[in-house]
Amino acid sequence: xxxxxxxxxxxxxxxxxxxxxxxxxxxxxxxxxxxxxxxxxxxxxxxxxxxxxxxxxxxxxxxxxxxxxxxxxxxxxxxxxxxxxxxxxxxxxxxxxxxxxxxxxxxxxxxxxxxxxxxxxxxxxxxxxxxxxxxxxxxxxxxxxxxxxxxxxxxxxxxxxxxxxxxxxxxxxxxxxxxxxxxxxxxxxxxxxxxxxxxxxxxxxxxxxxxxxxxxxxxxxxxxxxxxxxxxxxxxxxxxxxxxxxxxxxxxxxxxxxxxxxxxxxxxxxxxxxxxxxxxxxxxxxxxxxxxxxxxxxxxxxxxxxxxxxxxxxxxxxxxxx
Numbered sequence: 001x002x003x004x005x006x007x008x009x010x011x012x013x014x015x016x017x018x019x020x021x022x023x024x025x026x027x028x029x030x031x032x033x034x035x036x037x038x039x040x041x042x043x044x045x046x047x048x049x050x051x052x053x054x055x056x057x058x059x060x061x062x063x064x065x066x067x068x069x070x071x072x073x074x075x076x077x078x079x080x081x082x083x084x085x086x087x088x089x090x091x092x093x094x095x096x097x098x099x100x101x102x103x104x105x106x107x108x109x110x111x112x113x114x115x116x117x118x119x120x121x122x123x124x125x126x127x128x129x130x131x132x133x134x135x136x137x138x139x140x141x142x143x144x145x146x147x148x149x150x151x152x153x154x155x156x157x158x159x160x161x162x163x164x165x166x167x168x169x170x171x172x173x174x175x176x177x178x179x180x181x182x183x184x185x186x187x188x189x190x191x192x193x194x195x196x197x198x199x200x201x202x203x204x205x206x207x208x209x210x211x212x213x214x215x216x217x218x219x220x221x222x223x224x225x226x227x228x229x230x231x232x233x234x235x236x237x238x239x240x241x242x243x244x245x246x247x248x249x250x251x252x253x254x255x256x257x258x259x260x261x262x263x264x265x266x267x268x269x270x271x272x273x274x275x276x277x278x279x280x281x282x283x284x285x286x287x288x289x290x291x292x293x294x295x296x297x298x299x300x301x302x303x304x305x306x307x308x309x310x311x312x313x314x315x316x317x318x319x320x321x322x
Contacts, residue, residue: 004109006034006101006166007084010092011074012051013041018093018210019050025095027058031102036061037078042068047092072177072184075162079172087169089162093210100206104166107200111142114168114196117158120207140202146245148199149190153235153249154294155256157201160189164207171195178231182224186257187231194242221264226274229281232257248288252295255285259302262310263317279310 008026012019026036038061040048048065055061064077075089088104090096100118107116141157151157158164162177162185175191177184193199232254239250258281265271265278283306289295290303306313 002031002033004033004086004105005084006031006105007037007078007082007087007169008034008101009037009039009075009078009082009087009089011039011041011071011078011089012043012047012092013068013071013074014043014045014047015092016043016046016050019047022090022092022095023050023054025098025100026090027054027060028098029096029101030098031105034060034101035082035084037082038063039074039078040065041070041074042066070180072179072181075177075184076179079169079176082169085169086166087172088166090207091163091210093212094163095208095210097206097208101166103202103204103206107140107202108166108168111140111198111200113142113198113200114171115148115193115199116166117199117201118164118207119158119203119205120164120209121205122209122211125210125212138203140200143199143201145194145196145199146243148193148196149239149243149246150249150294151201152190152193153239153246153253155253155296157203160185162189163209165189167192168196181227181231183228183231186228187234190235190238194238221261221266221271223274225261225264226277228257228261229254248292248294251285251288252292252299255282255289255303256296256299258282259299259317262314265314267314275310275314279306279313282306282310282313 010022038051040051051063055063062081064081066077079087086105086108088101103118104116107113143151152160171192175188175195178187181187236247236250236254239246258278262278265275286303286306289299302317305316
């Protein structure tokens with residue numbers, strides 16, 4: 001079936017080096033009934049110029065240019081102008097395999113799902129030429145809202161990223177990406193899952209997640225990273241009130257976020273207060289995480305070593321990815 005319009009939303013900000021690869025991968029999809037929404041978020045390089053060139057070549061492309069206001073506002077802008085029944089988000093330094101949209105739309109059609117989720121492959125800068133994708137589709141996992149949120153927060157099957165997923169547009173009726181924040185996906189995706197009736201996941205690596213030094217994930221520590229904890233705390237409050245069965249999973253996710261931040265926090269006296277805040281949170285929830293057999297082993301290990309003090313815990317987790 002090729003009758004469902006899919007809106008592909010791509011925020012663009014100073015990515016002229018990577019933009020051709022991203023847009024070309026979307027233009028060349030085997031599923032052609034798409035609208036491609038490029039939102040230039042005040043780029044200061046030649047990104048806008050490139051976007052205009054592609055707009056002139058492909059009638060499916062819509063181009064919006066606005067003042068810089070961050071990823072959340074840019075995605076929200078794309079959602080507001082999208083006309084597709086389903087939406088998908090692609091970061092402009094990433095790219096997709098030719099069957100990405102067909103794979104996701106086939107999943108929602110086959111299982112009457114509101115959200116479909118695909119797998120991804122990390123690609124490190126400078127190693128793109130050795131990329132080979134030889135995975136085989138495994139049997140899809142079909143979940144209701146509650147099951148999917150539990151998987152999401154226990155960090156199993158899929159991540160909290162906005163990319164790599166196809167969403168029914170109506171799920172965004174009362175959900176926006178939080179303006180001016182980083183880790184915005186953590187504050188958004190579980191709410192979309194909550195609004196959905198059925199979610200389906202298939203382990204087929206159709207999204208190529210590019211790892212570069214200048215990205216937010218790989219950038220140096222800043223106080224703004226503590227917004228991560230705002231969202232994980234908000235998630236705990238949400239599940240406690242709206243979905244108690246997922247509360248333990250939300251606690252595990254919050255605990256993981258604390259250790260993620262601790263692992264990248266510079267060992268400097270300037271950050272003493274932040275270190276103290278993180279350890280208070282770790283100490284508050286470690287007993288619950290340690291006793292939670294559904295929590296990831298790495299989380300339970302971190303909970304255990306935290307009893308030996310923050311210095312030892314910090315030393316042991318520096319090279320562990322949470």
